[in-house]
Amino acid sequence: xxxxxxxxxxxxxxFTADDHTDLAEILTDPVVTYxxxxxTFTKEACVQEAINxxxxxxxxxxxxxxxxxxxxxxxxxxxxxxxxxxxxNRAYQGKGFASESVKAMLHYAFEKLGVxxxxxxxxxxxEKSANLARHIGMRxxxxxxxxxxxxxxxxxxxxxxxxxxxxxxxI
Numbered sequence: 001x002x003x004x005x006x007x008x009x010x011x012x013x014x015f016t017a018d019d020h021t022d023l024a025e026i027l028t029d030p031v032v033t034y035x036x037x038x039x040t041f042t043k044e045a046c047v048q049e050a051i052n053x054x055x056x057x058x059x060x061x062x063x064x065x066x067x068x069x070x071x072x073x074x075x076x077x078x079x080x081x082x083x084x085x086x087x088x089n090r091a092y093q094g095k096g097f098a099s100e101s102v103k104a105m106l107h108y109a110f111e112k113l114g115v116x117x118x119x120x121x122x123x124x125x126x127e128k129s130a131n132l133a134r135h136i137g138m139r140x141x142x143x144x145x146x147x148x149x150x151x152x153x154x155x156x157x158x159x160x161x162x163x164x165x166x167x168x169x170x171i
Contacts, residue, residue, distance in 0.1 A: 004060060007104045010097060011063040012072065015053035019061055020046045022068035023053070026089045035126040036087060037148065062088070062101045069097060072105050080116030082109060086132070093128070103136040110167040117166050121147075124159040137170055138163040 002014040015023070024046035026032055033040045041049060053059040053071070062070035070088035077083050084105065088098050109115040120138060122129045134140075141164045146157035 005104060005108045007100050009064060010101050010104075012060050012101055012105065012108075013063060015050060015056070015059055015061045015068075015071075017047075017051045017054050019053070019068045020050035022061075022089075023050050023071070025091075026068075026071065026087055029090055032087060032090050034151075035123045035129065039151070060105075062097065064092065064097060070101065072101060074105060074109065077119065080114070082115050082118050084118050084120050086129075098132055099135050102132065106136065106165065106170055110170055115167065117164060120163045122161045122163060123148075124161055130161055130163070133161075133163040136165075138165045139169075 004012045004014075006012070024041070024043045027041035027046050027049065028043055030040045053061075058073055058075045060072045060074065061068045062072060069092040070086060073083070073085035073087075075083045084102065086098055086102050106118055109118060118138075119141075120129075120133050121144075122133060124130075124143065130140075140161055142162040144160045144162065147160045148158055150156040150158050
């Protein structure tokens with residue numbers, strides 16, 4: 001189990017195939033996955049997704065007291081820019097776990113990985129995610145109108161905020 005870093009309460013590490021049960025609590029919840037760019041998973045599909053995540057260098061498990069309570073997506077967008085995304089078990093939302101782990105991920109990326117800039121694409125209707133981005137020091141850079149198709153109606157498109165932070169702004 002490859003640990004990236006830990007915080008006061010959390011461990012952020014690579015996923016393992018055995019994480020599928022905890023992952024299912026996140027990905028099978030339609031409220032949690034509503035703003036995600038994928039459909040809500042079945043429990044069976046989470047078995048394969050945990051395997052996929054365990055082989056990926058873009059998805060990381062957020063662990064509290066040996067339970068995976070969230071995932072962080074961190075993907076290279078070139079030129080020293082990475083995109084960050086986060087999804088947390090609804091039972092653990094509103095307790096500071098997301099901001100603690102995501103802010104620590106930014107520090108890890110800037111200090112250990114040499115990242116220059118981190119962005120987050122956030123559906124404009126997702127107030128919780130936008131609030132988190134602002135809370136951890138990201139600034140709103142842009143609003144993209146009609147960027148991605150709506151899950152409810154693919155003939156309609158949702159607007160997205162682009163939040164960003166530079167290494168110099170956090171460190």
